[in-house]
Amino acid sequence: MNDLNQAYQNFFTSTKGKRKGKPVKPPKFKSRKSRQTARFRKGGFKVGQHKVYLAKIGKLKIIWSRELPSEPSSVTVIKDSANRYFLSFVVEISPEVLPKNDNSVGIDLGIKTFATLSNGEKVDAPKPLKKRIKKYRKLSKSLSNKTKGSKRYEKSRLRVAKFHGKLKDTRTDFLHKLSTEIINENQVIVLEDLNVSGMVRNRKLSRAISDLGWRQFRTLLQGKAEKYSRDFRVISRWEPTSQVCSNCGFKGGKLDLHVREWECLNCGAKHDRDENAAINILVAGGQSETLNGRGGKRKTTAKAAAANETSTHRGA
Numbered sequence: 001m002n003d004l005n006q007a008y009q010n011f012f013t014s015t016k017g018k019r020k021g022k023p024v025k026p027p028k029f030k031s032r033k034s035r036q037t038a039r040f041r042k043g044g045f046k047v048g049q050h051k052v053y054l055a056k057i058g059k060l061k062i063i064w065s066r067e068l069p070s071e072p073s074s075v076t077v078i079k080d081s082a083n084r085y086f087l088s089f090v091v092e093i094s095p096e097v098l099p100k101n102d103n104s105v106g107i108d109l110g111i112k113t114f115a116t117l118s119n120g121e122k123v124d125a126p127k128p129l130k131k132r133i134k135k136y137r138k139l140s141k142s143l144s145n146k147t148k149g150s151k152r153y154e155k156s157r158l159r160v161a162k163f164h165g166k167l168k169d170t171r172t173d174f175l176h177k178l179s180t181e182i183i184n185e186n187q188v189i190v191l192e193d194l195n196v197s198g199m200v201r202n203r204k205l206s207r208a209i210s211d212l213g214w215r216q217f218r219t220l221l222q223g224k225a226e227k228y229s230r231d232f233r234v235i236s237r238w239e240p241t242s243q244v245c246s247n248c249g250f251k252g253g254k255l256d257l258h259v260r261e262w263e264c265l266n267c268g269a270k271h272d273r274d275e276n277a278a279i280n281i282l283v284a285g286g287q288s289e290t291l292n293g294r295g296g297k298r299k300t301t302a303k304a305a306a307a308n309e310t311s312t313h314r315g316a
Protein backbone atom coordinates (compact mmCIF):
# COMPACT_ATOMS: atom_id res chain seq x y z
CA MET A 1 0.00 0.00 0.00
CA ASN A 2 2.94 2.27 0.73
CA ASP A 3 4.27 1.72 -2.76
CA LEU A 4 1.01 2.82 -4.30
CA ASN A 5 0.94 6.00 -2.18
CA GLN A 6 4.45 6.87 -3.28
CA ALA A 7 3.57 6.26 -6.93
CA TYR A 8 0.59 8.62 -6.70
CA GLN A 9 2.62 11.23 -4.88
CA ASN A 10 5.26 11.15 -7.59
CA PHE A 11 2.57 11.53 -10.21
CA PHE A 12 0.87 14.51 -8.51
CA THR A 13 4.05 16.46 -7.76
CA SER A 14 5.03 15.81 -11.36
CA THR A 15 1.78 17.21 -12.80
CA LYS A 16 2.12 20.30 -10.58
CA GLY A 17 5.56 20.87 -12.02
CA LYS A 18 7.25 20.47 -8.63
CA ARG A 19 9.13 17.39 -9.69
CA LYS A 20 12.26 17.63 -11.78
CA GLY A 21 13.03 15.32 -14.64
CA LYS A 22 10.70 13.39 -16.90
CA PRO A 23 6.96 13.69 -16.29
CA VAL A 24 5.72 10.78 -14.21
CA LYS A 25 2.80 8.70 -15.41
CA PRO A 26 0.01 7.68 -13.02
CA PRO A 27 0.55 4.23 -11.52
CA LYS A 28 -0.69 1.42 -13.68
CA PHE A 29 -2.55 -1.52 -12.28
CA LYS A 30 -1.31 -4.93 -13.18
CA SER A 31 -3.65 -7.23 -14.99
CA ARG A 32 -5.62 -9.12 -12.36
CA LYS A 33 -4.63 -12.34 -13.99
CA SER A 34 -0.91 -11.85 -13.58
CA ARG A 35 1.07 -12.13 -10.37
CA GLN A 36 -0.05 -9.59 -7.77
CA THR A 37 1.78 -8.41 -4.70
CA ALA A 38 1.10 -6.20 -1.68
CA ARG A 39 3.58 -5.19 1.00
CA PHE A 40 2.88 -4.65 4.68
CA ARG A 41 5.30 -2.77 6.92
CA LYS A 42 5.71 -2.98 10.68
CA GLY A 43 2.39 -2.32 12.42
CA GLY A 44 0.48 -3.49 9.37
CA PHE A 45 0.76 -7.18 10.19
CA LYS A 46 1.05 -9.55 13.11
CA VAL A 47 2.48 -13.05 13.10
CA GLY A 48 0.90 -15.85 15.11
CA GLN A 49 1.72 -19.53 15.21
CA HIS A 50 -0.70 -20.70 12.53
CA LYS A 51 -2.15 -17.40 11.40
CA VAL A 52 -0.93 -14.09 10.11
CA TYR A 53 -3.03 -10.96 10.59
CA LEU A 54 -2.87 -8.42 7.77
CA ALA A 55 -4.27 -4.89 8.05
CA LYS A 56 -7.48 -4.41 6.04
CA ILE A 57 -7.48 -8.09 5.03
CA GLY A 58 -7.76 -9.99 8.27
CA LYS A 59 -6.43 -13.30 9.49
CA LEU A 60 -4.90 -15.81 7.09
CA LYS A 61 -4.23 -19.42 7.93
CA ILE A 62 -0.70 -20.26 6.87
CA ILE A 63 1.62 -23.18 6.20
CA TRP A 64 5.20 -22.35 7.09
CA SER A 65 7.86 -23.46 4.63
CA ARG A 66 10.44 -22.78 7.33
CA GLU A 67 10.69 -21.17 10.71
CA LEU A 68 11.23 -17.43 10.96
CA PRO A 69 14.69 -16.88 12.47
CA SER A 70 13.65 -13.57 14.04
CA GLU A 71 10.95 -10.88 14.11
CA PRO A 72 10.17 -9.88 10.49
CA SER A 73 10.26 -6.19 9.52
CA SER A 74 7.87 -6.50 6.59
CA VAL A 75 5.80 -9.02 4.73
CA THR A 76 4.84 -9.23 1.06
CA VAL A 77 1.74 -11.11 -0.02
CA ILE A 78 2.07 -12.64 -3.45
CA LYS A 79 -0.78 -14.09 -5.44
CA ASP A 80 0.42 -16.01 -8.47
CA SER A 81 -1.52 -16.59 -11.66
CA ALA A 82 -2.69 -19.98 -10.35
CA ASN A 83 -4.43 -18.16 -7.45
CA ARG A 84 -1.94 -19.46 -4.91
CA TYR A 85 -0.99 -17.14 -2.08
CA PHE A 86 2.51 -16.82 -0.67
CA LEU A 87 3.88 -14.69 2.11
CA SER A 88 7.47 -13.50 1.96
CA PHE A 89 8.97 -12.07 5.16
CA VAL A 90 11.99 -9.81 5.45
CA VAL A 91 14.05 -10.71 8.50
CA GLU A 92 17.44 -9.66 9.82
CA ILE A 93 19.74 -12.57 10.49
CA SER A 94 23.29 -13.04 11.61
CA PRO A 95 25.26 -15.29 9.28
CA GLU A 96 25.03 -18.92 10.23
CA VAL A 97 28.20 -20.88 10.55
CA LEU A 98 29.12 -23.97 8.60
CA PRO A 99 32.41 -25.67 9.45
CA LYS A 100 35.17 -24.31 7.21
CA ASN A 101 36.80 -26.68 4.75
CA ASP A 102 39.56 -26.59 2.13
CA ASN A 103 37.45 -27.56 -0.85
CA SER A 104 37.03 -25.40 -3.93
CA VAL A 105 34.79 -26.15 -6.85
CA GLY A 106 34.34 -24.84 -10.37
CA ILE A 107 30.93 -25.35 -11.95
CA ASP A 108 30.21 -25.61 -15.66
CA LEU A 109 26.54 -25.22 -16.50
CA GLY A 110 25.29 -26.92 -19.62
CA ILE A 111 22.21 -27.94 -21.51
CA LYS A 112 22.76 -31.67 -21.76
CA THR A 113 24.22 -32.01 -18.28
CA PHE A 114 22.93 -29.31 -15.95
CA ALA A 115 26.11 -28.98 -13.90
CA THR A 116 29.55 -30.51 -14.23
CA LEU A 117 31.81 -29.97 -11.24
CA SER A 118 35.58 -29.62 -11.45
CA ASN A 119 35.87 -32.88 -9.47
CA GLY A 120 34.22 -34.66 -12.38
CA GLU A 121 30.78 -35.03 -10.83
CA LYS A 122 27.89 -34.58 -13.25
CA VAL A 123 24.39 -33.57 -12.25
CA ASP A 124 21.37 -33.91 -14.50
CA ALA A 125 18.37 -31.65 -14.08
CA PRO A 126 14.84 -32.98 -13.88
CA LYS A 127 12.99 -32.26 -17.12
CA PRO A 128 9.41 -31.99 -15.92
CA LEU A 129 8.12 -30.45 -19.13
CA LYS A 130 9.62 -33.14 -21.35
CA LYS A 131 7.79 -35.81 -19.36
CA ARG A 132 4.49 -34.01 -19.49
CA ILE A 133 4.63 -32.45 -22.93
CA LYS A 134 1.48 -34.33 -24.03
CA LYS A 135 -0.50 -32.97 -21.13
CA TYR A 136 0.89 -29.52 -21.77
CA ARG A 137 -0.20 -29.58 -25.42
CA LYS A 138 -3.65 -30.81 -24.43
CA LEU A 139 -4.07 -28.05 -21.86
CA SER A 140 -2.92 -25.24 -24.11
CA LYS A 141 -5.03 -26.51 -27.00
CA SER A 142 -8.05 -26.59 -24.75
CA LEU A 143 -7.33 -23.03 -23.66
CA SER A 144 -6.97 -21.74 -27.20
CA ASN A 145 -10.38 -23.21 -28.08
CA LYS A 146 -12.18 -21.14 -25.45
CA THR A 147 -13.54 -17.64 -25.81
CA LYS A 148 -11.47 -15.13 -23.92
CA GLY A 149 -13.29 -13.79 -20.88
CA SER A 150 -15.73 -16.70 -20.62
CA LYS A 151 -16.09 -18.83 -17.50
CA ARG A 152 -14.71 -21.88 -19.27
CA TYR A 153 -11.76 -19.87 -20.49
CA GLU A 154 -10.97 -18.77 -16.94
CA LYS A 155 -11.18 -22.35 -15.69
CA SER A 156 -8.90 -23.52 -18.47
CA ARG A 157 -6.44 -20.67 -17.89
CA LEU A 158 -6.21 -21.61 -14.23
CA ARG A 159 -5.42 -25.21 -15.18
CA VAL A 160 -2.57 -24.07 -17.43
CA ALA A 161 -1.23 -21.76 -14.71
CA LYS A 162 -1.31 -24.58 -12.17
CA PHE A 163 0.54 -26.84 -14.57
CA HIS A 164 3.28 -24.23 -14.93
CA GLY A 165 3.36 -23.80 -11.16
CA LYS A 166 4.08 -27.50 -10.73
CA LEU A 167 6.91 -27.46 -13.26
CA LYS A 168 8.41 -24.50 -11.46
CA ASP A 169 8.21 -26.22 -8.09
CA THR A 170 10.00 -29.32 -9.37
CA ARG A 171 12.77 -27.14 -10.77
CA THR A 172 13.08 -24.95 -7.69
CA ASP A 173 13.25 -28.00 -5.45
CA PHE A 174 16.10 -29.45 -7.49
CA LEU A 175 18.01 -26.15 -7.57
CA HIS A 176 17.64 -25.71 -3.80
CA LYS A 177 18.95 -29.18 -3.06
CA LEU A 178 21.92 -28.90 -5.41
CA SER A 179 22.95 -25.42 -4.25
CA THR A 180 22.74 -26.45 -0.59
CA GLU A 181 24.90 -29.50 -1.27
CA ILE A 182 27.54 -27.47 -3.10
CA ILE A 183 27.64 -24.78 -0.41
CA ASN A 184 27.89 -27.40 2.35
CA GLU A 185 30.80 -29.16 0.72
CA ASN A 186 32.89 -26.25 -0.56
CA GLN A 187 34.54 -23.14 0.82
CA VAL A 188 35.14 -21.54 -2.59
CA ILE A 189 32.56 -21.80 -5.36
CA VAL A 190 33.27 -20.49 -8.86
CA LEU A 191 30.63 -20.09 -11.55
CA GLU A 192 30.84 -18.77 -15.08
CA ASP A 193 28.82 -15.67 -15.82
CA LEU A 194 26.17 -16.65 -18.34
CA ASN A 195 24.67 -14.48 -20.98
CA VAL A 196 21.30 -16.07 -20.43
CA SER A 197 19.18 -13.40 -22.10
CA GLY A 198 21.46 -13.47 -25.16
CA MET A 199 21.16 -17.22 -25.40
CA VAL A 200 17.42 -17.21 -24.90
CA ARG A 201 17.13 -15.09 -28.03
CA ASN A 202 18.23 -18.20 -29.89
CA ARG A 203 14.79 -19.81 -30.21
CA LYS A 204 16.06 -23.32 -30.59
CA LEU A 205 17.78 -23.14 -27.24
CA SER A 206 15.30 -20.91 -25.55
CA ARG A 207 12.83 -23.43 -24.19
CA ALA A 208 15.52 -25.80 -22.98
CA ILE A 209 17.33 -22.98 -21.19
CA SER A 210 14.43 -21.33 -19.46
CA ASP A 211 13.41 -24.81 -18.38
CA LEU A 212 16.78 -25.25 -16.68
CA GLY A 213 16.89 -22.24 -14.38
CA TRP A 214 20.56 -21.23 -14.61
CA ARG A 215 19.86 -17.76 -13.35
CA GLN A 216 17.87 -19.02 -10.39
CA PHE A 217 20.70 -21.41 -9.58
CA ARG A 218 23.21 -18.58 -9.51
CA THR A 219 20.95 -16.49 -7.27
CA LEU A 220 20.52 -19.41 -4.87
CA LEU A 221 24.26 -20.09 -4.72
CA GLN A 222 25.02 -16.46 -4.06
CA GLY A 223 22.41 -16.17 -1.34
CA LYS A 224 23.54 -19.30 0.45
CA ALA A 225 27.21 -18.32 0.12
CA GLU A 226 26.39 -15.04 1.87
CA LYS A 227 24.39 -16.75 4.54
CA TYR A 228 27.09 -19.28 5.35
CA SER A 229 30.13 -17.06 4.72
CA ARG A 230 31.34 -19.01 1.74
CA ASP A 231 33.40 -17.46 -1.01
CA PHE A 232 31.32 -17.20 -4.18
CA ARG A 233 33.01 -15.99 -7.36
CA VAL A 234 31.77 -15.43 -10.86
CA ILE A 235 34.16 -15.31 -13.79
CA SER A 236 33.62 -13.46 -17.04
CA ARG A 237 31.96 -15.42 -19.79
CA TRP A 238 34.75 -14.31 -22.12
CA GLU A 239 37.22 -16.64 -20.46
CA PRO A 240 37.91 -19.39 -23.02
CA THR A 241 37.06 -22.10 -20.49
CA SER A 242 36.15 -24.81 -22.95
CA GLN A 243 38.95 -24.13 -25.43
CA VAL A 244 41.98 -24.38 -23.17
CA CYS A 245 43.62 -27.58 -21.95
CA SER A 246 43.34 -27.59 -18.16
CA ASN A 247 46.46 -29.74 -17.98
CA CYS A 248 49.01 -27.66 -19.93
CA GLY A 249 47.22 -24.43 -20.84
CA PHE A 250 47.40 -25.05 -24.59
CA LYS A 251 44.67 -23.24 -26.49
CA GLY A 252 43.01 -25.73 -28.78
CA GLY A 253 40.50 -23.39 -30.42
CA LYS A 254 36.75 -23.38 -30.45
CA LEU A 255 34.98 -26.72 -30.13
CA ASP A 256 31.68 -27.50 -31.79
CA LEU A 257 28.86 -28.03 -29.28
CA HIS A 258 28.55 -31.70 -30.23
CA VAL A 259 32.21 -32.44 -29.36
CA ARG A 260 31.97 -33.92 -25.86
CA GLU A 261 35.50 -35.34 -25.57
CA TRP A 262 38.80 -34.17 -26.96
CA GLU A 263 42.51 -34.78 -26.79
CA CYS A 264 45.04 -31.98 -26.28
CA LEU A 265 47.34 -31.63 -29.30
CA ASN A 266 50.14 -30.34 -27.09
CA CYS A 267 50.26 -32.67 -24.05
CA GLY A 268 47.99 -35.50 -25.15
CA ALA A 269 45.66 -35.20 -22.15
CA LYS A 270 42.20 -36.63 -22.78
CA HIS A 271 39.37 -34.34 -21.70
CA ASP A 272 35.69 -34.53 -21.00
CA ARG A 273 34.57 -31.21 -22.43
CA ASP A 274 32.48 -30.07 -19.45
CA GLU A 275 34.86 -31.30 -16.76
CA ASN A 276 37.77 -29.54 -18.46
CA ALA A 277 35.70 -26.34 -18.57
CA ALA A 278 34.76 -26.67 -14.88
CA ILE A 279 38.44 -27.01 -13.93
CA ASN A 280 39.31 -23.90 -15.99
CA ILE A 281 36.44 -22.02 -14.33
CA LEU A 282 37.86 -22.94 -10.92
CA VAL A 283 41.37 -21.80 -11.94
CA ALA A 284 40.06 -18.52 -13.41
CA GLY A 285 38.10 -17.99 -10.19
CA GLY A 286 41.35 -17.94 -8.25
CA GLN A 287 42.18 -14.64 -9.90
CA SER A 288 38.77 -13.04 -9.53
CA GLU A 289 37.23 -11.15 -6.65
CA THR A 290 34.79 -12.63 -4.22
CA LEU A 291 31.23 -11.45 -4.67
CA ASN A 292 30.25 -11.38 -1.06
CA GLY A 293 31.83 -9.76 1.94
CA ARG A 294 32.05 -11.87 5.05
CA GLY A 295 30.22 -11.59 8.33
CA GLY A 296 27.98 -8.77 9.48
CA LYS A 297 24.22 -8.64 9.51
CA ARG A 298 22.35 -8.96 6.30
CA LYS A 299 18.85 -9.32 5.10
CA THR A 300 17.27 -12.48 3.89
CA THR A 301 13.75 -13.52 3.12
CA ALA A 302 11.89 -16.48 4.46
CA LYS A 303 8.83 -17.66 2.64
CA ALA A 304 5.64 -19.22 3.81
CA ALA A 305 2.61 -20.25 1.86
CA ALA A 306 -0.74 -18.90 2.93
CA ALA A 307 -3.30 -21.64 3.17
CA ASN A 308 -6.26 -21.55 0.88
CA GLU A 309 -7.63 -24.34 -1.20
CA THR A 310 -4.96 -24.09 -3.87
CA SER A 311 -1.93 -23.20 -1.84
CA THR A 312 -0.08 -26.45 -1.31
CA HIS A 313 2.85 -25.74 -3.57
CA ARG A 314 5.22 -28.53 -2.54
CA GLY A 315 5.46 -32.05 -3.82
CA ALA A 316 4.49 -31.74 -7.47
Ligand SMILES: [Zn+2]
Nearest residue numbers: 245248264267
Ligand atom coordinates in the same frame (compact mmCIF):
# COMPACT_ATOMS: atom_id res chain seq x y z
ZN1 LIG B 1 47.39 -30.03 -22.89
